[in-house]
Amino acid sequence: MFVFDRDAYERRVTWYRHARFGMFLHWGLYAIPARGEWIRSVEQMPEEPYRRYFEEFNPVDFDARRWARAAKEAGMQYVVLTAKHHDGFCLFDSQYTDWKSTNTPFGRDIVREFVDAVRAEGLRVGLYYSLLDWHHPDYPHRHDANHPDRNNESVSDEGRDFDRYLDYMHAQVRELCTNYGKIDVLWFDFSYDNLRGEAWRGTELMHMVRSLQPDVIVDNRLEVSGEGYGSLAAGEPTPYHGDFVSPEQMIPPNGIQDVHGNDLAWEACVTMNGSWGYTADDHAFKPAPMLIRKLVECVSKGGNMLLNVGPDARGRFPKQSVEILSQIGAWMDENHDSIYGCGRSDLPKPEYGRITANAETKTLYFHVYENSIGALPLIGVRKEQIDSIRYLASGAEVPISTSWTHSDYPDIVFADLGADPVLPDPVDTVLAVKLR
CATH class of the missing domain: 2.60.40 (Immunoglobulin-like)
Incomplete structure (x- = not known):
């Protein structure tokens, strides 16, 4: 029977509650069509036309050291990269698939270069892994609300073995927890419909993760999505409880508390414009002053901010993102003491x-x-x-x-x-x- 270890939990999240500010990086094949990371699902695009982006992927300007340096100069303390997004494409050299960056014209293990660069800048390493996989043949196609083939009458789910997919998924998570040194954040995404908790073999998965990476902190999306708090908030933590709550594209009005009124660790994941993956025609970037104040708002409510950048097909940060990060960094350079190690006060919010x-x-x-x-x-x-x-x-x-x-x-x-x-x-x- 699982027994929640409060002391171990508090030790794990200590650095995270101090850090307060991180960078999210959404990057993959979808940077080439430049219409967002959900392009296959939104456009119900079959695999074959999407494969052309795999055959073309060659981000000649990718420099993980430049990415990590930009995060550090912006005042961020940790960086989370999409090791695998919903399209199943892996930015790491997985032995369980050919659908990976090392098999593209680029031919490099991007996760390896990323973790080395982030650590070299003294930052914490985070890896995102999608529980969904639109590429894997055993992931549900027709009977899944998000799969690109959900309305494709020529496709059937007959013969697909979800347990076989779970074996694959667990094996890849094991690779990430074994082959890349100490991982500080493991960011799963996401649970929905009947795919929650034990549907992912969550107890088995987290037992493996904790055995390999005992200090890693994990989000709550083995249980929920960007909405919902999870079992830790409900006061009945499961073996796959989240160490932090992950509200998406919003800041909770009063922070987040458990059923007993105790503050929980949480992190608002926020895009700079309206998109996670690079989207060429999305120019609705939030101004740096707004993002600075929203970071302060998160901290004043006891939370973190994870601010996203979507690099383009060549591996570069969009110019607007670079300018925004520079402005945030200039403010953080002078005022970081009001962010790091800080949280809510008991005083009323001032009008000003x-x-x-x-x-x-x-x-x-x-x-x-x-x-x-x-x-x-x-x-x-x-x-x-x-x-x-x-x-x-x-x-x-x-x-x-x-x-x-x-x-x-x-x-x-x-x-x-x-x-x-x-x-x-x-x-x-x-x-x-x-x-x-």
Whole structure:
């Protein structure tokens, strides 16, 4: 009988709760048609026309070191790469399939180069593995809601053996857990309909993963998809429970708690534009200031942000992504102390921004998005609690205001930001309030 080990769990997720910010990388054959990673399903594209992209795959500009360096310079602490997406194409040299990057004109083990480059930059390594597989002959075709052949009357599921597929899937996960050194994050995707938990032979799978990678943290998608919390949140953890919840394309209004009201580890996975895989005509990129503030929002609610980049067919990050990462990195360079190791505070959210808190250093970080008229109220903090107030970016002292203008509010501490009505950083000016 499975017994949840709370102490082991807390040790596993300690680094993750400190890191707060990671990069997601969606990349594969689908970068060539450039219409998203779900192209086969959305367009109900048969395998044969999709195979041309396999025969063409040769990303001559791919440089894992450049990818890893971009993540580090943006202030990210871990990077997760799609080792295999739903189309079944593997970016690693699996012995169980010919449908892999080493058999394309490119001829290289991309996962090997990725893990080496990410570790060289001092970052944590994450690998994404799709539980779905539209290439494998034993994965359901007609009786699956997502398969490209679901409406193809010339295709049958007769003779397909799902257990044979599961043997294949488990064997590939074993390869990832064995051949590439220490893996920090294993990101499964995803459970749906009747394919949940033990349908994937989840207990067997996680026993194998934990035996090979005892410190790896795993998302909750052996049980759910981008919606749903999983068994840990329900207070009845299964052997294949998720170490963290993975809301997709949204930030939970109040963070995420279990049935007992305790905060859970969670991570909002978010695209820069509207697409995961490279999509040539998707130019709806979120501005860097917005993404900075959304990262702060995640941390202020006790969560992480996993921000996606979809490299193009040549292996390059889109120019817009590079520019956004550069701007985020410039802000993180000065303000990362308000992100790393921080989480929610017990104070009310201020009207002008948000608060992140580092319990270990007894520091509150007030993220100020708009200036006040007069001194800035630090509601919830008493004067006798405060040791110092500093601009985080410069270290400059911010005095406590003694102006008569707020004498009607003797129980509120006001910070004197001076006469300039324009904040030093119009995106997010951070005040570090050190408590005694």
